Structures are given as structure tokens and as C-alpha cells.
Amino acid sequence: MSMYQGSNPTALQSQSMIIQALLALMQEEPFAKITVKAICARAMVSRQTFYSLFDSKEEVIGLHLDKLFEIYRERFLREEQSCTIRSLCDSIVSCLVEQREIVKLIVDNRLDTIAKEKTESYLSQLVALFRTPEREDMDYAIAFMAGALMNVTALAVRRNDFGDGKKISALIEQIITGRYFIL
Structure with a gap:
């Protein structure tokens, strides 16, 4: 699977929320220590949503x-x-x-x-x-x-x-x- 490339407004909003969550977490701790679970919690999305949009935090x-x-x-x-x-x-x-x-x-x-x-x-x-x-x-x-x-x-x-x-x-x-x- 690869990163979501579509135009669904809900998916695009979730992508944006995930990006903002990861950037906020990176200001608090090293990237290597940030888990997908922590990103999802900060973005208020499920792990399933994360993995339907991205393969990795990179x-x-x-x-x-x-x-x-x-x-x-x-x-x-x-x-x-x-x-x-x-x-x-x-x-x-x-x-x-x-x-x-x-x-x-x-x-x-x-x-x-x-x-x-x-x-x-x-x-x-x-x-x-x-x-x-x-x-x-x-x-x-x-x-x-x-x-x-x-x-x-x-x-x-x-x-x-x-x-x-x-x-x-x-x-x-x-x-x-x-x-x-x-x-």
C-alpha cells in the first residue's frame, strides 16, 4: 500500500490533523521515540485511519x-x-x-x-x-x-x-x- 493520494475531504482533513500532530510531538520528543499510537492520539484519529492514509510516520x-x-x-x-x-x-x-x-x-x-x-x-x-x-x-x-x-x-x-x-x-x-x- 502507498500513501493516500485521493481527494476525499475527510481523508485530507485527517492527513492534515496527522501532520500537525506529528509536528507538535516532534517539538516535545525525538522523532525516533514517537509512536504511531501517540500520533493518532494527538490527531484524534484511529490507527486504522493512519494506516489507510500513510505507510509510516516518515x-x-x-x-x-x-x-x-x-x-x-x-x-x-x-x-x-x-x-x-x-x-x-x-x-x-x-x-x-x-x-x-x-x-x-x-x-x-x-x-x-x-x-x-x-x-x-x-x-x-x-x-x-x-x-x-x-x-x-x-x-x-x-x-x-x-x-x-x-x-x-x-x-x-x-x-x-x-x-x-x-x-x-x-x-x-x-x-x-x-x-x-x-x-
């Missing part, structure tokens, strides 16, 4: 990240006139700074792998906005960018240096474009 985090990405993607399309590495870095880092609480929860709970995998998926969707030729090795470039974004973000969160999005964005752009290492 999928709950994944769906929350998907929802945040959809908001980001719509804003990026609405605001950006030109798709450049600079505009992409600025907008992604700006979004991450806005969502610093969830980013911190992900980093603190060592859920970076989920975030990196999701970031790869999102970058694959965004790369279509750039006027680049189709390349069979594009997945390597996307994996590199996703890893760079998530690792720099995680380090900035751990160092409590995540307040200045422009500084982090400029650093990521310099590293990605190779200008950082030019003497």
Missing part, C-alpha cells in the same frame, strides 16, 4: 514537505522573471529560512535523507523551468544540487547561522557555480 513528514514545496513552487513561478542559479538559490533558501522550524526539526531528528530525496524530486520539477538542453546525466546534477542545498542548510541550522538567507544563498551559488574555489 511518509507524514514527506507529505508535509510536499505541501510546503507546492506553496514554494507556486510562489517561485509567480515571482520569478528569469530562472537563474541565483534566483533559484535565493528563492529556495528564502523558503527554507521561512520554514526554519520544520527544517530544524528535520535536521535535529536526522531526517536529512528524507529532505534530500524530496529536494531531488522538487529540483527535477524545477529544472524544467530552466532553458537547458535535455541531458541523460541530469539526475547527477540534481543529486549534487540537492545534496549541496540540504548539507549546507543542515550545517547552518546546527551552527545557528540560518538567519541570514542572503548570505547562505550567495555561498551556495558560489559553490555550485565553482566561483567559491577560484583564488
